[in-house]
Amino acid sequence: MLNFVICDDNLNILDKFSKILESIFIKHNYDAQIGFKTDNVDELLDYVDDNKTDVLILDINLKSDKSGLEIASLVRKKYKDTYFIFTTAHLEYAMMAYRFKTFDYLAKPITYERLEETIIRLFDDVNGCPKKYIKIDNKKTIIAEDEILYIKRDAMKLIFHTKNRDYETYSSFVKIQDSLPSNFIRSHKSFIVNVNNLINLDPVEDLIYFDNGSTCDIGPKYKKTLIEEVKKYGHF
Numbered sequence: 001m002l003n004f005v006i007c008d009d010n011l012n013i014l015d016k017f018s019k020i021l022e023s024i025f026i027k028h029n030y031d032a033q034i035g036f037k038t039d040n041v042d043e044l045l046d047y048v049d050d051n052k053t054d055v056l057i058l059d060i061n062l063k064s065d066k067s068g069l070e071i072a073s074l075v076r077k078k079y080k081d082t083y084f085i086f087t088t089a090h091l092e093y094a095m096m097a098y099r100f101k102t103f104d105y106l107a108k109p110i111t112y113e114r115l116e117e118t119i120i121r122l123f124d125d126v127n128g129c130p131k132k133y134i135k136i137d138n139k140k141t142i143i144a145e146d147e148i149l150y151i152k153r154d155a156m157k158l159i160f161h162t163k164n165r166d167y168e169t170y171s172s173f174v175k176i177q178d179s180l181p182s183n184f185i186r187s188h189k190s191f192i193v194n195v196n197n198l199i200n201l202d203p204v205e206d207l208i209y210f211d212n213g214s215t216c217d218i219g220p221k222y223k224k225t226l227i228e229e230v231k232k233y234g235h236f
Contacts, residue, residue, distance in 0.1 A: 003035040007044045008059040020112050024119050041066050053082050060088040136169045149210045151192040185229045188219035195230050
């Protein structure tokens with residue numbers, strides 16, 4: 001079981017953050033617990049001194065004589081493998097945080113989705129099976145490749161349809177297509193599909209089906225190449 005420790009000088013944020021983190025553990029059936037949470041730096045250091053700390057989530061700008069970065073430096077001397085996740089509303093601290101082998105940096109206010117992405121990546125790393133991710137915008141929103149069903153072009157936007165939710169960003173196929181893995185195939189002027197996630201392809205109705213009930217169109221310009229590529233992946 002991974003032991004998480006959280007320190008933030010705002011008790012309301014600390015409580016809300018803890019509840020979100022616990023809900024992520026439950027949702028994904030992660031073997032983890034929040035062993036300790038506090039707004040007091042001295043209490044934090046006492047706990048870490050006596051208890052194994054697998055993941056330490058630290059606010060950088062604490063109302064204390066020590067910053068989150070200074071605490072990280074002290075903890076790193078004792079625990080070489082602790083995962084550090086920093087939180088702060090002050091973006092200028094971001095680069096400084098990575099001096100401590102930081103796993104991630106979360107800008108406040110922290111959303112459920114952003115924290116969930118980080119925790120999923122962390123457990124993938126712990127379990128030795130890191131997934132590949134796609135960054136979809138300049139806000140550092142990332143999506144696991146295998147979660148994406150298809151990408152739809154909608155005017156100036158791209159909509160990434162995943163197994164759980166949709167993500168929107170202002171971009172174009174031209175900008176992203178070369179960076180996508182080979183299993184992402186253009187099926188239509190408005191669709192790029194992840195062929196690893198399709199469950200059926202109907203060449204008569206010109207439709208692609210996914211297991212959540214959604215579909216994509218097949219355009220005549222892309223049909224032949226699409227079918228050839230899908231066969232390469234052993235689906236048909």
